[in-house]
Amino acid sequence: MVGHHGDVESTLRTAVAERLGEGRFGLWFGEGVRLGVADDALEVGVPNAFFREWIQGHFATNLIEAAEAVTGRTLRLTFQVADEAEPRVGNLIEPKPADERRKHGGTVPIAPEPQTPPQRDRPRNQQARPPRRLEDFVTGPCNRLAQAAAVEMVQTAGASFNPLVIHAGVGLGKTHLLEGIGHALRARNPGMKLVQGTAEAFTNGFLDAMRAGNLGAFRSRYRRADALIIDDVHFLAAKRATQDEFLHTFNALIAEGVPIIVAADQHPRRIARLTDELATRFLGGMVVKLDAPAPDTRAAILKAKALARGVDVPNTVINYIAEHLRASVRELEGALHSLIAHAVLTGKRLDLALAKTALRDTIRHTAAAVGLRDVERAVCQLFELDAETLKSDSRVRALSYPRMMAMYLARKHTGAAYSEIGRHFGGRNHSTVISAEKKVLGWLRDEERSALLAGFETVSDILAALERTLGT
Ligand SMILES: Nc1ncnc2c1ncn2[C@@H]1O[C@H](COP(=O)(O)OP(=O)(O)OP(=O)(O)O)[C@@H](O)[C@H]1O
Known part of the structure; x- marks a missing residue:
């Protein structure tokens, strides 16, 4: 590549980093990606076609603008792909007129997908606390079907239906059920290779494997599983390449009769920008929903949580919390924990008066008027x-x-x-x-x-x- 003068490259890198933010820049323009100017082109050297596609699809405008800022000229964008023998021709991006690029109030339009750099793997299921169990999942009309499906999945390992898709709004017990299923599957089949994680971890693993040219190992990790449990599959939405990869994994496992359990924040048909192929596969098994619990189930959950903490919480207090906090089970649990902490720290009796004082702000905030x-x-x-x-x-x-x-x-x-x-x-x-x-x-x-x-x-x-x- 001509024009890889150190100064130009480092000024360009700074200008691009400013536009993308350090997170995204670090992810996509690290070692192996070079920037340079040759004649009327900004040349981007990338390790493989995947990088070219990604950078071209997501950052072309930012690159052209950065180059313009550095050189004072409007350059075309070209790519040189290291693992392609011949430089690809016909791969030029012509810059749009600057005023068209800026017509949205001066912001640089880029596709929404990579706005947030993928976070590093922090699979929820690998946190230090022990996994939640199916036995601790309190049932009511809102979640009985989902709980029964989870138990059936454990007992038949996918023979009755496969996959199991659990969907619900936030904090209603999806992860709890997934962890419970994982724990129960392991208990029944101690030697089983259970692969359990989040769609985010799957995505990051896939991207890392692509970058490292290590796809084989990534694929065999997932495709040799005896059971696959993936949380937050809605995270795959709009990530075309990752969805394709997930689809192939999914197909390979289903063909082998390997049980697959996934959770999402919406019904698969309502996850925007989930490919039709993947949505249809999800619908091929059993789709169950967790609804927000009614007051009596909320009270039963609170009692169970208090019992698990070994704290005797009077019914009046349980009912007060159940009546006032309705949005999610996580919120209920949080209120109970903060109330118990309040009682311990102040040395006061845990009664209705204390609950009213300790939870006043939480409840006032939750009950904010709807207009x-x-x-x-x-x-x-x-x-x-x-x-x-x-x-x-x-x-x-x-x-x-x-x-x-x-x-x-x-x-x-x-x-x-x-x-x-x-x-x-x-x-x-x-x-x-x-x-x-x-x-x-x-x-x-x-x-x-x-x-x-x-x-x-x-x-x-x-x-x-x-x-x-x-x-x-
Ligand atoms: N039916 C239930 N019985 C007992 N605990 C429950 C129940 N439903 C939810 N919980 C508890 O509520 C908390 C939140 O649940 P969980 O993390 O499973 O929600 P989620 O649906 O996965 O939320 P998010 O959408 O934020 O990922 C957890 O501590 C979980 O144990």
Whole structure:
């Protein structure tokens, strides 16, 4: 490569690092990646085609801008790939006009995927604490099916269904179930090779293996597993190459009858930018959802957690926490732990008065008022609508159903009057809101199934997702 003058290269590197941030720069422009200027081109020397594709796909604009800042000229971008015998031709990126590059308020547009550098492996399941167990998983209507599926998976090792996909919002017990399954599988089959981790660790492992030219070892680690458990598979979304790799691993294991258990924050069909192939594979087994627990299950979980800590917590306190904290089990657990710590540190009796004082801020924060705009935002986000369309006069179901749900939720959670809700959602009168509310209550009563949104079987599922977003 011509133009690899040390000064130019180091100035260029600094300019690129400034644009990408140290994290991403360190990841993609470390040893083995060279920058230089030759005639009218910024030349990037990369170790292999994967690097070329990645850098070209994600950082082209940043590189061109950095080169412009350093040389005062607008350069083309070219690549030299070390492991390709002939330099690739036709691989030039022509810079867009500078004003087009800057039209979004001066920011440099880059694809969202690598915004955050992949964090180094910190698989949750390898933390120092012992794994959570299936026996400690408290069940109620919200999670009974998922727990039963987990037990079945352990007993049949994938013979009844494979894979098992568990999905839920945050802090509702996905990781607990995965750890419980892993622990139980090992207990039943002591010699088994269980590969358990997160999709993030899978992604990082894959990228590291690519960089090190060590894919064989990476693949055999996963493909020789006797059982595979992967948390947070939604992390794979939008990572095309990693998804392909995961798909091949998945296919190889399924063909061998190896049990696969994964967890995600959404139904596979609703994970944006998950490839169709992978989503379809996930749907080939059993997909179960964990819902937020109802008050009696929340109380049962709290009792179990208190018992596990060896602390006698009065029922009045348990019920107080269960009633006021509704969003996630993690939040419940956190409140209980902080209350116990409070009692120990102050030497006070653990009773309702102490609970009210110690948890005042937590509860006040959680119970923050929901406004009409919050409801509107949540509904628009879930149904991928803009506010104007939601409030329009259109009566097509795809709009009138979400609108009725919005009115129902507004009535239930905002404390606004019917007339105010009607005005907000498109200048309607109060009787429209009353009939929307009735309609939604009817759907809930009849457990109305709904094909409105992929990934949701019933209207009540949709409303539960919206309420989770609203934190109610
Ligand atoms: N049904 C349950 N019984 C007992 N403990 C539970 C239950 N559900 C959740 N927990 C506890 O709540 C905490 C949070 O659960 P977990 O980490 O499994 O949630 P998650 O769904 O994986 O959350 P995230 O989406 O943030 O990864 C854990 O301590 C877990 O043991």
